[in-house]
């Protein structure tokens with residue numbers, strides 16, 4: 001981890017108060033991150049790539065299995081579209 005993600009915070013829709021990304025990733029009492037981590041953080045940074053790198057392949061698959069199927073695929077599509085938009089914007093600046 002480069003530390004940037006560690007410092008990110010947001011309002012948790014479940015708790016109603018601010019939480020750090022670290023809290024969501026090292027979800028207390030669980031072996032996996034919070035099941036809403038992709039949904040909550042995809043707009044802030046490439047949380048999918050981060051978790052693929054941070055978790056074992058098996059744990060990443062288990063995390064995806066905790067998500068409602070339709071929601072995961074639509075989230076992954078949104079993440080992919082956002083990445084494509086960012087890449088297009090970056091290449092247009094150059």
Ligand code: SF4
Nearest residue numbers: 012024034036037040
């Ligand atoms: S990932 Fe979970 S703990 Fe973190 S903000 Fe979202 S709902 Fe709250």
